[in-house]
Amino acid sequence: MELIRVQFKVNGEQVDLSVKPYETLLETLRNRLELTGTKEGCGLGSCGACTVLLDGIPVRSCLLLTAEVNGREVTTIEGLKQGDKLHPLQEAFINHGAVQCGFCTPGMILTAKALLDRNPKPTRSEIIRAISSNICRCTGYKKIIEAIESVVQKGER
Amino acid sequence: MKLPKFLYFRPKTIEEALATFTAYDGNAVYLAGGTDLIPRMKLKLKKPTAVIDLKGIGELKNVRLEDHKVVIGPLVTLFELSKTPMIKERFPALFEALISTSCETLQMRGTIGGNILQDTRCLFYNQSEFWRKAKGACLKTGGERCHVTGAKECLSNYMSDTAPALLSLEASLKLVGIEGEREIPLKEIFTGNGIFPLSLRPGEILYQISIPNEPSKGGYEKLRLRGSIDYPLLGIALSGSAEKVKVAIGGIGPAPKVWEGKLEDLPSSMEKLSQEIKAIANTILDPLYRRHMIPVLSRRLAKRVFGN
Numbered sequence: 525m526e527l528i529r530v531q532f533k534v535n536g537e538q539v540d541l542s543v544k545p546y547e548t549l550l551e552t553l554r555n556r557l558e559l560t561g562t563k564e565g566c567g568l569g570s571c572g573a574c575t576v577l578l579d580g581i582p583v584r585s586c587l588l589l590t591a592e593v594n595g596r597e598v599t600t601i602e603g604l605k606q607g608d609k610l611h612p613l614q615e616a617f618i619n620h621g622a623v624q625c626g627f628c629t630p631g632m633i634l635t636a637k638a639l640l641d642r643n644p645k646p647t648r649s650e651i652i653r654a655i656s657s658n659i660c661r662c663t664g665y666k667k668i669i670e671a672i673e674s675v676v677q678k679g680e681r
Numbered sequence: 682m683k684l685p686k687f688l689y690f691r692p693k694t695i696e697e698a699l700a701t702f703t704a705y706d707g708n709a710v711y712l713a714g715g716t717d718l719i720p721r722m723k724l725k726l727k728k729p730t731a732v733i734d735l736k737g738i739g740e741l742k743n744v745r746l747e748d749h750k751v752v753i754g755p756l757v758t759l760f761e762l763s764k765t766p767m768i769k770e771r772f773p774a775l776f777e778a779l780i781s782t783s784c785e786t787l788q789m790r791g792t793i794g795g796n797i798l799q800d801t802r803c804l805f806y807n808q809s810e811f812w813r814k815a816k817g818a819c820l821k822t823g824g825e826r827c828h829v830t831g832a833k834e835c836l837s838n839y840m841s842d843t844a845p846a847l848l849s850l851e852a853s854l855k856l857v858g859i860e861g862e863r864e865i866p867l868k869e870i871f872t873g874n875g876i877f878p879l880s881l882r883p884g885e886i887l888y889q890i891s892i893p894n895e896p897s898k899g900g901y902e903k904l905r906l907r908g909s910i911d912y913p914l915l916g917i918a919l920s921g922s923a924e925k926v927k928v929a930i931g932g933i934g935p936a937p938k939v940w941e942g943k944l945e946d947l948p949s950s951m952e953k954l955s956q957e958i959k960a961i962a963n964t965i966l967d968p969l970y971r972r973h974m975i976p977v978l979s980r981r982l983a984k985r986v987f988g989n
């Protein structure tokens with residue numbers, strides 16, 4: 525099988541890889557780049573656990589071929605912290621108890637980040653609409669919504 | 682979940698895409714947003730030799746006003762289209778269908794072309810290869826009989842939200858293929874046969890979608906279990922005026938049904954249509970209930986759009 529050369533940025537760092545044409549971005553992130561913060565849930569695009577940002581837009585990395593991201597910029601949950609300091613959304617999720625098992629958390633935070641980047645002052649219904657893309661099966665959405673709202677109120681992001 | 686093996690190509694022109702399709706003797710598929718195709722490949726419902734990614738072709742990505750029509754490139758994402766002021770102002774049925782499709786993240790990836798050209802779905806078809814092997818092949822996967830009815834007719838469901846809206850707006854499609862291009866009314870893309878639901882010729886690429894530029898009243902109602910993310914178990918789009926409304930019903934059976942008439946005739950016509958439409962137990966909701974909801978949702982929609 526012929527390999528495809530792809531060059532793209534992950535969390536600000538340039539990577540240059542030869543990948544199989546049928547390799548998903550999720551597989552590349554987890555298995556080659558050891559960025560295991562991105563989770564595989566359903567593998568079919570329904571649950572949102574594998575959400576990463578592609579040029580700032582949330583995407584299901586399980587539905588994306590790595591070959592498709594050539595020349596693009598990918599952000600995973602590992603790319604949010606600045607130095608030793610967590611991203612305000614990460615801090616807020618901890619402070620509001622918005623993390624229980626944690627499996628949906630990376631996707632949930634990245635979906636929220638994309639929302640705040642395009643709309644810094646979302647209403648509660650806009651927050652709900654955005655995170656409806658991600659399934660949480662244990663924390664419950666209330667604390668997640670409160671965590672995001674606290675970041676909106678403080679004007680951090 | 683692993684994808685089957687295939688080769689990947691990213692042509693920059695339509696000609697290059699068609700040549701690649703021909704080179705693989707038709708055993709190739711076109712990739713747009715991938716939100717319908719990739720899951721089907723993961724379930725091994727589709728095992729192409731080559732995947733041809735159309736996203737390198739720039740001319741398929743814009744929305745513009747042309748003479749008396751609005752022309753939409755098939756690679757425009759559902760999210761981008763819903764944020765295009767022209768769409769929201771002129772075609773409320775399409776706008777409502779766009780924002781009710783799947784969830785916001787998938788709207789940002791899924792394209793309008795891919796949404797129209799999606800495959801039909803069934804509880805007995807959209808399952809893993811392992812599951813399907815245990816059950817044996819259904820009609821759509823090459824078997825002798827439908828698992829639900831035992832008959833030789835496939836009534837898998839066409840579950841695009843946007844296509845009924847586009848049908849109510851009398852949209853047409855321009856297709857470019859190996860043997861040249863053709864323009865057809867959207868309704869002609871549907872065969873009514875759940876095994877091969879679309880009348881695309883081998884290698885044909887959807888080049889543009891056109892809607893007559895006549896501002897309309899309208900809306901879209903969708904029956905689903907989860908408001909957050911779901912395929913329609915019934916979807917009703919309505920566009921027009923009180924003198925002449927066009928209604929399209931999707932989510933039941935392999936092709937949307939279209940009805941046109943006066944608003945006052947809508948309730949009785951929808952009652953009649955709900956009696957005639959073929960619905961079987963191939964979704965998570967009871968077929969009788971789905972049929973019953975046709976007059977209910979259409980009345981609700983008409984009331985919302987035109988008032989009492």
